[in-house]
Amino acid sequence: MKIAIGADHAGYRLKDELVGFIQSLGHEVKDFGAFGPESVDYPDYASEVCGQVVSGEADKGILICGTGIGMTIAANKIPGIRCALVHDLFSAKATREHNDSNVLSLGERVIGPGVAQEIVKIWLETEFSQGERHKNRVNKVKQLEEKHTLHP
Ligand code: RB5
Numbered sequence: 001m002k003i004a005i006g007a008d009h010a011g012y013r014l015k016d017e018l019v020g021f022i023q024s025l026g027h028e029v030k031d032f033g034a035f036g037p038e039s040v041d042y043p044d045y046a047s048e049v050c051g052q053v054v055s056g057e058a059d060k061g062i063l064i065c066g067t068g069i070g071m072t073i074a075a076n077k078i079p080g081i082r083c084a085l086v087h088d089l090f091s092a093k094a095t096r097e098h099n100d101s102n103v104l105s106l107g108e109r110v111i112g113p114g115v116a117q118e119i120v121k122i123w124l125e126t127e128f129s130q131g132e133r134h135k136n137r138v139n140k141v142k143q144l145e146e147k148h149t150l151h152p
Helices: 012-024 042-055 069-075 089-099 113-125 132-147
Strands: 002-007 028-031 060-065 083-085 103-107
Touching: 002 012, 002 042, 012 028, 012 060, 012 113, 042 060, 042 069, 042 103, 060 069, 069 083, 069 103, 083 089, 089 113, 089 132, 103 113
Parallel strands: 002 028, 002 060, 060 103, 083 103
Antiparallel strands: none
16 A cells, blocks of 8 residues: 655654554555654644545555644544544554544554554554445545535
C-alpha cells in the first residue's frame, strides 16, 4: 500500500521511527514531515496527509502529534476522512473492522515506539468487516458530511 505520514514537532521522532518500520512491512511511505523540533501547527500536516488519502494518491494516512488529539480533530474535518485515535491493540483492529478508518492518529507523548509499531501493523493488516451493519453505519457517517455542511 501507499502510506502518507505526517507529524508535528511533538510527533516527528515517533514518525521517523515508524517510517522504516512501515517500509519493512512492504509498504511505500510518503513522508510529509515535520523533520525537526521547530514548533509547527498540526492542522497543516493533517491537511497534507488527508489530502493524499482523499485524492487516492495514498491508500491510508498516519498522523502523529503529542497526544494524537489535535491531528484527529483536524483530520475528521476533511470530507472523506475517518480518522481514529488509537493507543491500544484492540482499538487498532476494531476501528478497521467497524469504522473502516482510513487515517490512524497516534500520540508520541502517550505511547512508546514498540506499542506504536504493533498498532500500525495491526491497523494496516486488518480489513473492513463485510458485515452489513458496519457498512450501513459507515454510510450514515458519510451522510453526516453532507447533512451538516454549511451551504451559503
Ligand atoms: C503540541 O504542543 C501539542 O499541542 C500537539 O502536538 C498536540 O498534542 C495537539 O493536540
